[in-house]
Structures are given as C-alpha cells and as structure tokens.
Amino acid sequence: MSFAIQTNVSLAEYTTLKIGGRARFFVSAKSESEVIQALDFADTNDLKLFILGGGSNILIADEGFDGLVLQIALKGVSIVKEKGESVYVEAAAGENWDEFVAFCIGKNLQGVECLSGIPGLIGGSPVQNVGAYGQEVSETIVSVRCFDKSVSRIVELTNAECEFAYRASVFNSSEKNRYIVLAVIFALQLGGAPKIVYRDLQNYFVGQKPDLAETREAVLKIRAEKSMVLDAQDPNSKSAGSFFKNPIVSRENLAKIEKRARTIGFEAVPFFEIDENNVKIPAAWLIEKSGFDKGFEFGNVGISSRHTLAIINRGGATAQDVIGLKNFIQAKVQQRFAVELQPEPIFVGF
Numbered sequence: 286m287s288f289a290i291q292t293n294v295s296l297a298e299y300t301t302l303k304i305g306g307r308a309r310f311f312v313s314a315k316s317e318s319e320v321i322q323a324l325d326f327a328d329t330n331d332l333k334l335f336i337l338g339g340g341s342n343i344l345i346a347d348e349g350f351d352g353l354v355l356q357i358a359l360k361g362v363s364i365v366k367e368k369g370e371s372v373y374v375e376a377a378a379g380e381n382w383d384e385f386v387a388f389c390i391g392k393n394l395q396g397v398e399c400l401s402g403i404p405g406l407i408g409g410s411p412v413q414n415v416g417a418y419g420q421e422v423s424e425t426i427v428s429v430r431c432f433d434k435s436v437s438r439i440v441e442l443t444n445a446e447c448e449f450a451y452r453a454s455v456f457n458s459s460e461k462n463r464y465i466v467l468a469v470i471f472a473l474q475l476g477g478a479p480k481i482v483y484r485d486l487q488n489y490f491v492g493q494k495p496d497l498a499e500t501r502e503a504v505l506k507i508r509a510e511k512s513m514v515l516d517a518q519d520p521n522s523k524s525a526g527s528f529f530k531n532p533i534v535s536r537e538n539l540a541k542i543e544k545r546a547r548t549i550g551f552e553a554v555p556f557f558e559i560d561e562n563n564v565k566i567p568a569a570w571l572i573e574k575s576g577f578d579k580g581f582e583f584g585n586v587g588i589s590s591r592h593t594l595a596i597i598n599r600g601g602a603t604a605q606d607v608i609g610l611k612n613f614i615q616a617k618v619q620q621r622f623a624v625e626l627q628p629e630p631i632f633v634g635f
Contacts (some may be wrong), residue, residue: 286474288312288319290326298347299356300340301404301515302525302598304607306349306634308335308460313356315379317439317467320357320432324465327353335464335633339382339405342413342525346634347604357408359467362388370475373427378408378466382415392496396425399486401501404509404515404526408466412456414627418504419483423449425471431464439467443547451565452530452629511592520597525630527594528611529568531557532624539564542622546574549621568626569593575617583610604635 294311297303310332314320315402327334333352337343359377365475366373372394376385382405386397399420409415410422411429426444442464448455456464479500481487489503507512512521534542543554551574556564572593580590585602587610589595596610615626 287460288314290323294354296337296345296354298578299337300343300345300525301523302344302597302602302607303523304347304602304604305345306347306604308350308352308354311352311356311406313358314356315358315360317359320355320359320465320467323353323355324432324434327355334462336408338378341404342409342629343631343633344441344525344604346632347615348634350374350634355465357406357465357467359408361468364392365470367368367475369413370477371472372475373470375470376407377468378406380407382407382410386501388474389471390501393476393497394473395475395479395497396420396471396473397422398479398484398497398500399504401504402514407469410448411449411454411466411469413452414454416452418486418507420480421449422471423447423454424471427470427472429464429466430468430470431466433461433464440464445464451533451559457631483594487628511587512595513592520599521589521595524589524595524597527568527592527629528596529572529594529614529626530629531563531565531568532571532626533559533563534624535563539566542566542624567625571618571624571626572614575614575621577614577617586610 291311294308295303296308314323335350335354337354337356358379360379361377362380363375364372365375382403385407386401389397399418400415403415403417408552411426415422417529429442429447431440431442479495479497481490485507512519516522546554554566555570556566559565577588577593579588579593581588584606585599586606587597589597589600596607611628618624618626
C-alpha cells in the first residue's frame with residue numbers, strides 16, 4: 286500500500302467544533318488511486334467507513350469512530366472548457382472551498398460569490414448543496430465525479446442526477462454512503478453581475494452596483510460579524526456553522542404556526558417563499574422566540590453571541606453536551622410553535 290494507515294487518531298482536531306473521539310484507522314488520500322486502495326482496505330477488513338472533508342459540518346461522537354476514517358485530500362483547480370461567456374472550472378474534492386471562490390472571483394467568474402467564507406472543502410459542497418445569501422452550488426454545478434461503491438468504479442453524475450434540494454442531494458439522502466465525491470465541475474459566467482437578492486446584501490449595497498470582488502468582501506464582512514468565518518481568535522467560530530436547517534412548511538401549516546404565534550404575542554412569522562405551496566421560516570427566529578438569546582450558556586456549550594443558529598464549544602465540551610443543547614432547543618421550538626427543527630450537521634459514530 287502506497288500510503289500510511291494511522292491508528293487511534295484523535296478526530297477533534299479535524300473538526301471546527303474541536304469535539305470528537307478517536308478513529309480506529311485513519312487515511313489521508315491524496316489521489317484517486319489512494320482512495321480506491323483505502324476502500325479496499327476497509328472492505329478486506331470489514332470496517333465501517335466515514336468520509337472526512339473539512340470537518341466544518343459534523344459532530345463526532347465522544348466514543349469516536351470504530352472503523353476507517355478516510356480524509357479526501359485530492360488537490361487541483363483548472364479551467365477545463367470555455368463556451369461563450371460560460372467557463373467550466375474543475376476542482377478536486379480536497380480543495381478549500383473559500384480559496385476556490387477567491388480563485389473564481391480573481392478570474393472574474395460569477396456564480397459562487399455569495400458563498401464566500403463558507404468553511405469546508407469542495408467535496409462537501411454538492412453533498413449538502415451548500416448555500417448562503419441567496420445562492421446555492423446547485424445553480425452552477427455541471428457534474429460531480431465520484432467513486433460509486435455499488436459498482437466499484439468512477440462515475441460522472443450530471444446536475445439532474447445529483448437530485449439537488451434545500452441542503453440535500455442524492456449524496457446525503459436516497460443514495461447516502463454510495464458515492465465518494467472526487468471532483469466537481471462548475472459552469473460560471475465570465476463578467477457576470479453578482480447575485481444580490483438576499484436582504485443583508487441588498488441593504489449593504491443600497492444604491493450601488495457592486496462587482497464580484499466587492500460582493501465577496503461584503504459577504505465576508507457580514508459573515509464575520511456573525512462569527513460565521515473561521516477565526517482561531519474568535520470563540521464563537523468554534524462551531525459547526527448553522528446547526529439547524531430553516532424549516533420548509535406548507536402554506537396551510539404556516540397559517541397554523543401564525544395562529545399559535547399570535548396567541549403568545551407575536552404579530553407575524555417571517556418567511557421566504559419557496560413556491561406556490563411552500564415557504565421557508567428562519568430557524569433563528571423560531572429559536573429566539575422560544576427563549577434562546579445570543580450568548581445563551583448551557584454548561585460547556587452554548588449559542589453564539591452573534592448568531593443564534595450556531596451552537597458553540599465554550600471550552601472542554603463533549604459531543605453529548607452538544608446533543609443536550611440540541612435536544613433542548615428542539616423541544617422548546619416544538620412546544621411553542623409545533624415546528625420540528627432538523628439539524629444540519631452530519632452525526633458520526635453515534
């Protein structure tokens with residue numbers, strides 16, 4: 286085997302929450318052949334498998350992971366095709382997401398500017414259908430190169446085959462654990478205007494027409510003000526990002542939620558239209574109106590002092606501490622609004 290297989294490796298350092306036990310086996314694969322060799326090792330030894338990316342959207346159990354943790358460390362970004370104003374860019378799964386965004390903006394390519402500052406790697410972007418400030422990666426993804434474990438070969442999935450939805454895809458739903466993302470091809474627009482549809486950005490640029498670089502700078506500033514940019518000096522950034530998804534409900538359900546809200550003194554429930562039948566309610570609003578303020582403390586964990594969607598490690602926290610606060614928040618929101626909040630991070634080893 287051409288690479289090292291490590292044993293008893295602490296996983297906390299590989300996560301933004303800085304929480305988690307140890308991996309029985311650990312491999313950092315820097316090529317597609319190493320990925321395949323690592324999978325063969327797991328199959329031969331009948332080991333459970335977990336694919337690790339940037340560690341920004343996961344909670345690892347205190348007991349760790351009794352199997353093989355495979356870190357995807359493939360590198361490379363290149364322009365593979367130009368067709369009119371469309372530029373096709375391929376990025377390997379192990380590339381840093383925000384560095385990729387900076388690369389695209391440096392080339393004057395529009396399509397990912399609002400996704401600046403999101404922690405993690407390229408490989409995780411299609412899995413979660415990463416989105417922020419009115420933009421999602423599914424808008425620009427052309428295809429995803431994967432290893433398909435069911436047939437033991439590399440395949441290319443089109444955008445349609447990825448079955449993208451809100452924070453979801455084939456990779457984390459109907460075919461969960463089947464594919465390992467190796468690379469992603471994006472179609473970006475040369476010289477395109479930035480997408481300014483999110484309220485925070487519209488307010489930031491009132492009366493202005495920003496370019497891509499100015500949009501990126503604004504997104505980074507707004508995210509930093511909410512401690513949603515990784516910063517070793519900021520205790521609020523020791524989190525897994527937004528811990529809960531914004532719930533999507535039917536308009537019929539919205540009417541019931543609004544009725545409950547009025548009975549407890551809230552005049553209106555904020556929402557964003559999804560389609561003619563469904564709307565999205567901000568999870569942060571539901572959490573705040575259920576009694577959780579920014580900076581709420583719950584032992585060694587708490588809620589960010591800048592952003593109520595983020596659960597943070599206040600120091601010495603365990604995975605069970607995080608689960609305890611998660612359950613508490615969910616129960617209060619359910620009790621007050623009859624809405625079941627769904628967590629966004631991936632739970633590993635539970």
